[in-house]
Amino acid sequence: MALPSLNPALRQALTDRNYEELTPVQSAVLADDAADRDLLVSAQTGSGKTVAYGVAIARDLLGDDERFEQADAPLALIIAPTRELAIQVERELLWLYQKAGGRVVSCVGGMDPRRERRQLADGAHIVVGTPGRLRDHIERKGIDLSALRAVVLDEADEMLDLGFREDLEFILKSTPDDRRTLLFSATMPKGIVAIARTYQKDALRIEVKTAERGHADIEYRAIRVSAKETEHAVVNLLRLVASPTTIVFCNTRESVRHLHATLRERGFSAVLLSGELGQHERNQALQALRDGHAQICVATDVAARGIDLPNLGLVIHADLPTDAEKLQHRSGRTGRAGRKGISALLVPMSRRRKAEILLSQAGVKAQWMGPPTADEIRALDQQRMLEDPLLTEAPGEEDLAIARLLLENRSAEDIAAALARVYRSRLPEPEEVSDPGDSFGRRDAFDRRDGRRSSRFDRDDRPARFERDDRPPRFEKGERTSRFDKSDRAPRFERAGRFERDEVPPAADDMVLYRLSIGRRNNADPKWLLPMLCRRGGVKRRDIGNIKILDNETVVEISKEAAEHFAVNVRKPDEENIRIQPYRDRGGEEAAHEPKPHRKGPKKPWADEKPGRRRGREA
Numbered sequence: 001m002a003l004p005s006l007n008p009a010l011r012q013a014l015t016d017r018n019y020e021e022l023t024p025v026q027s028a029v030l031a032d033d034a035a036d037r038d039l040l041v042s043a044q045t046g047s048g049k050t051v052a053y054g055v056a057i058a059r060d061l062l063g064d065d066e067r068f069e070q071a072d073a074p075l076a077l078i079i080a081p082t083r084e085l086a087i088q089v090e091r092e093l094l095w096l097y098q099k100a101g102g103r104v105v106s107c108v109g110g111m112d113p114r115r116e117r118r119q120l121a122d123g124a125h126i127v128v129g130t131p132g133r134l135r136d137h138i139e140r141k142g143i144d145l146s147a148l149r150a151v152v153l154d155e156a157d158e159m160l161d162l163g164f165r166e167d168l169e170f171i172l173k174s175t176p177d178d179r180r181t182l183l184f185s186a187t188m189p190k191g192i193v194a195i196a197r198t199y200q201k202d203a204l205r206i207e208v209k210t211a212e213r214g215h216a217d218i219e220y221r222a223i224r225v226s227a228k229e230t231e232h233a234v235v236n237l238l239r240l241v242a243s244p245t246t247i248v249f250c251n252t253r254e255s256v257r258h259l260h261a262t263l264r265e266r267g268f269s270a271v272l273l274s275g276e277l278g279q280h281e282r283n284q285a286l287q288a289l290r291d292g293h294a295q296i297c298v299a300t301d302v303a304a305r306g307i308d309l310p311n312l313g314l315v316i317h318a319d320l321p322t323d324a325e326k327l328q329h330r331s332g333r334t335g336r337a338g339r340k341g342i343s344a345l346l347v348p349m350s351r352r353r354k355a356e357i358l359l360s361q362a363g364v365k366a367q368w369m370g371p372p373t374a375d376e377i378r379a380l381d382q383q384r385m386l387e388d389p390l391l392t393e394a395p396g397e398e399d400l401a402i403a404r405l406l407l408e409n410r411s412a413e414d415i416a417a418a419l420a421r422v423y424r425s426r427l428p429e430p431e432e433v434s435d436p437g438d439s440f441g442r443r444d445a446f447d448r449r450d451g452r453r454s455s456r457f458d459r460d461d462r463p464a465r466f467e468r469d470d471r472p473p474r475f476e477k478g479e480r481t482s483r484f485d486k487s488d489r490a491p492r493f494e495r496a497g498r499f500e501r502d503e504v505p506p507a508a509d510d511m512v513l514y515r516l517s518i519g520r521r522n523n524a525d526p527k528w529l530l531p532m533l534c535r536r537g538g539v540k541r542r543d544i545g546n547i548k549i550l551d552n553e554t555v556v557e558i559s560k561e562a563a564e565h566f567a568v569n570v571r572k573p574d575e576e577n578i579r580i581q582p583y584r585d586r587g588g589e590e591a592a593h594e595p596k597p598h599r600k601g602p603k604k605p606w607a608d609e610k611p612g613r614r615r616g617r618e619a
Contacts, residue, residue, distance in 0.1 A: 006030075006055060006058065007058050007059075007062055007066060007100065008066055009066050009067065009097075009099040009100035010054075010055060010058055010096060010097070010099075010100065012099055013095060013096050013097075013098060013099050014051075014096075017095065022048075023047055023048035023051075023052070024043075024047070024208045025041065025043040025047045025048055025049060025052045025206075025208040026048050026051055026052040026055065028041070028052075028206045028208055029041065029052050029053065029055070029056040029182075029206065030055060030056065033204065034056070034204055034206065035059075036059075036060075036180070037180075037202065037203070037204045038180060038181045038182065038183075038200040038201055038202065038203040038204070039056070039181075039182045039183065039203060039204050039206060040183050040185075040188075040196050040200065040203045040204065040205045040206065041053075041182065041183065041184045041185070041206045041207075041208070042185060042186070042187070042188055042205075042206070042207045042208065043184065043186070043206075043207075043208040047208060049154065049184050050088070050089055050092040050093070050154070051092065051096065052184075053078075053152045053154070053182050053184060054092065054093055054096045054097070055096070056182060057076055057149075057150040057152065057180065057182065060075075060076070060149045060150045060180055061075045061076055061102075061125065061126075061149060061150065062100060066100065067100050067101045068097075068100055068101045068102050068103070068125050070123065071103045071122070071123030071124055071125050072123050072147070073123075073144040073145075073146060073147035073148075074105075074120075074124050074125065074126065074127045074143065074144070074145070074147065074148060075125050075126065075147060075148065075149050075150070076125070076126045076127070076148070076149065076150045076151070076152070077126075077127050077129075077134070077145070077148055077150070077151045077152070077171075077175070078093070078126065078127070078128040078129075078152045078154060079129065079130070079131055079134065079151070079152065079153050079154065079159070079168065079171065080128065080129070080130060080154045080155060081130065081131075081154075081155050081158040081159040081162055081164065082130065082158075082302065083108040083109060083110055083111075083130060083279060083282070084282070084286070084307050085154065085155060085307075086106055086108045086128050086129055086130055087106060087108065088307070088308050089128050089154060090104050090105075090106040090128045093126055093128065097125070097126070102125045102126060103123065103124050103125050103126070104124065104125070104126045104127075104128060105119045105120060105124040105126070105127050105128070106127075106128045106129060107120075107127060107128070107129035107130070107133045107134055107137055107143075108129055108130045108133055108279075109130055109132055109133045109279070110278060110279025110280075110282075111133075111279055113133070113136065113137070113142075116133075116137070116142075117137065117140075117142040120137065120142055120143050121142075127143065131159060131164040131167035131168055131171065132164070132167055134167075134171055135167045135170050135171060138170075138171065138174050145174055145175050145176070146176065148175050148176055148179050149179060149180060150179060150180045150181075150182065151171075151172065151175055151179050151180070151181050151182070152181075152182045152183075152184065153168070153181075153182070153183045153184065153185075153195075154184050155184070155185065155186070156168075156183050156184065156185040156192050156195070157185045157186060157187045157188075157189060157191075157192055158186075160189070160191045160192065162302070165191065165195075168195065169195075169199075172195075172199045181199055181200045181201075181203075183195070183196055183200065183203075186325065186328070186329070187325060217335035217339065217340055217341060218331055218334060218335035218340075218341050218342070218343050218364075219340070219341070219342045219343070219367075220331070220343050220344075220345070220359070220364050220365065220366035220367070221342060221343070221344045221345070221366060221367050221369060222344075222345045222347050222355055222359070222366040222367070222368045222369070223237070223344055223345065223346050223347060223368075223369055223370065223371050224347055224349065224352075224368065224369070224370050224371070224435055224436050224437045225346045225347065225348055225371050225433070225436065226348065226349075226433075226434060226436050227348040227350065229371070229431075229433050229434065230318060230346055230348070231259060231262050231318075232371075232431035232432070232433045233346050233371040233372075233431075233433055234248060234259065234263070234316055234318055234346070235262075235263070235266055235268075235428065235430065235431050236371055236372040236373070236374070236377060236430050236431055236433060237314070237316055237344055237371070237372060238263075238268060238296065238314075238316075238428075239372070239377045239427070239428060239430050240372040240376070240377055240380065241313065241314045241342060242384075243295075243311070243312070243313035243314035243342075244292070244295060244310075244311035244312075244313060245289055245295055245296075245297070245309050245310065245311050245312045245313065245314075246295060246296045246297070246312070246313070246314040246315070246316065247296075247297045247298075247299060247307075247309070247312065247314075247315050247316070247330075247333055247334075248263075248296060248297070248298045248299070248316045248318050249299060249300070249301065249315070249316065249317050249318060249319065249321070249330050250298065250299075250300060250318050250319050251300070251301070251319040251321075251322070252300070252319075253274040253275065253276055253300060255318070255319060256272050256273075256274045256298050256299065256300055257272065257274070259298050259318060260272040260298040263296060263298065266428045266429070267427075267428040268295070268296050268428055269293065269294045269295050269296065270294060270295070270296035270297070270298060271285035271288050271289065271294045271296070271297055271298070272285065272297070272298045272299065273285055273286075273297060273298070273299035273300070273307075274299065274300050275300065275302055285297070286307070286309075289309050290309065290310060297309070301321070301326055301329070301330065307333060308333075309333070311339075312333055312334045312341065313334060313339070313340070313341050313342065314334065314341065314342050314344070315330055315331055315333055315334050315341065315342070315343045315344070316344050316346065317330060317343070317344065317345045317346060318346055320345060320346075320347065320351055320354060320355060320358065321358065323358070323361075324358050324361035324362040327345075327358050327359075327362050328362055330343070331343035345358075345359075345366065346371075348436075349436045349437075370435030370436075370437055371433045371435065372430075372433075373430075373432075373433065374430040374431065374432050374433075377430040378430065381423075381424070381427060385420065385423050388423070508545065508557065510559060510560050510561075511545045511557040511558065511559055511560065512557070512558050512559075512560055512563040512582070513555055513556070513557060513558075513582070513583035514555070514556050514557075514558055514566070514567075514570075514580055514581065514582055514583055515553055515554070515555055515580070515581055515582070515583040516529070516553060516554040516555075516556065516578055516579070516580050517553060517578055517579040517580075518553065518554060518578050519549060519550050519551050519552040519553045519554055520549050520550065520551050520552075521551055521552060524549050524554050525549075526547055526549070529547060529549075529554065529556075530544065530547070532578075533556065533580075536569060536570050536572075536580070537558070537562075537565070537566035537569050537570050537580075538565060538566070538569045539558065539562045539565065539566050540562075542559075543558060543559045543561070543562040543566070544556060544557065544558060544559075545557030545558070545559070555583055567582065
């Protein structure tokens with residue numbers, strides 16, 4: 001849709017910003033049926049929501065005038081969940097309303113509140129702020145809401161997630177009843193719907209389907225990585241794509257600090273954003289990215305919410321997002337305003353299924369591949385060096401004079417080698433990484449439609465740990481046809497089947513029994529007990545025999561060869577509150593039977609009597 005009949009000042013501002021047509025959400029809020037009505041708008045990140053509600057409230061603020069009158073009490077209030085998003089909204093509205101003489105003031109946490117009160121006292125047409133700081137100003141009578149004509153809740157779902165519901169309700173109750181309320185949210189949970197019903201009147205629901213357009217500008221890549229090589233894969237991705245600006249997302253502050261330090265050590269110009277930084281530090285980091293002094297931002301989800309960085313061509317998910325919504329918000333930082341971008345998910349093989357579910361729920365298709373190798377990056381460096389402006393631009397007279405001097409004293413080959421050495425010294429060294437899809441191909445052979453493995457992986461393709469030579473002594477050839485043949489031995493994971501519930505089978509001659517302080521009542525299950533035992537005990541799966549899960553504990557067999565090593569390792573503290581110790585009877589010897597659990601409840605009246613006396617009483 002071409003630019004509609006907007007206020008002339010706003011239309012000129014959009015033209016100066018090279019707006020030839022409006023986005024779907026901007027067109028929807030300007031439609032005839034949306035005029036002068038409360039709006040409940042659902043649109044994804046990067047769809048142009050800020051400009052959308054900026055032009056939507058223009059008629060409420062300006063009427064038929066082209067310019068604002070003298071600023072006094074605010075006419076519009078914009079509420080955003082984070083400081084960064086509020087400051088970004090302030091910048092957008094400043095250029096949009098600049099030619100109309102609009103005065104925009106921001107009120108956000110981490111800034112000097114006295115300075116904000118002075119700005120509010122000087123007058124403002126539009127106030128942008130975070131819920132906590134706005135409530136503080138309202139309670140201290142620092143902001144007058146009596147002349148308010150429009151209220152906008154931007155990223156309303158995020159504000160509820162961050163616990164601002166009480167602040168939002170306080171602010172909305174403090175505004176005039178005849179105001180216009182516009183609520184913008186990427187999703188519509190029950191909390192948002194409840195707020196809309198309470199504080200909006202005859203609201204028009206607008207749901208803009210922008211997913212296809214947004215995804216068309218973003219190339220999704222799912223990169224298989226080994227869990228221990230995630231940082232190396234991040235380094236190689238940064239070297240391969242060489243985007244002017246990149247955001248790397250982690251799930252925790254500790255991960256952000258660690259990865260930021262790693263990248264700085266390898267020679268990257270990187271800054272970090274996390275919730276523990278003060279506002280001054282956050283502003284410095286963002287300014288370094290906008291000025292080009294830093295090219296990489298390592299951040300958490302909350303810290304990067306609403307950030308709009310110039311020339312952001314690459315988003316790396318060093319940690320997988322927790323849900324599809326966060327995947328879209330992260331990826332939406334790139335591929336904006338018609339520019340192309342790349343969203344790369346680093347997927348350890350143990351998290352592949354989760355990654356597939358996230359991509360499916362987000363409605364995107366990703367190209368699966370291995371991590372960039374060091375050889376690929378070095379070959380690309382050679383091509384980039386030949387295309388570098390230092391070689392393609394015409395040299396000046398001073399450059400030519402130095403070149404002639406060098407040729408008189410050095411050969412052309414020596415000079416070219418020195419140039420290559422200088423060029424390479426500016427670049428971080430790529431890392432050697434492996435593609436787990438090669439060594440664990442069995443996972444790639446999974447047919448996701450029905451869960452069956454592909455027939456092209458036969459017995460010869462099994463990893464080495466399944467070879468006959470690796471079997472424990474009790475599985476020698478001739479005793480059983482396969483290690484997994486259960487026809488002539490007890491089940492590997494016994495759940496009180498062949499043995500009585502209160503009985504533990506005696507250990508085999510080459511095995512030792514251990515007791516775990518977790519049982520059926522604690523949801524013990526072999527699916528996670530087996531890998532936990534291997535990890536904590538530092539043993540292989542073949543060192544673990546039968547596992548029997550009882551009501552209050554679990555008994556497991558460990559081969560005698562690995563028992564000593566296993567006993568030492570399981571003494572070390574672990575995040576799981578599970579005690580592992582040798583299984584012994586009351587006399588200190590290994591038990592063939594589990595002691596019966598202590599009987600709860602009152603004693604029977606004849607418990608301490610002799611059998612004869614009991615029978616006599618009954619007689």
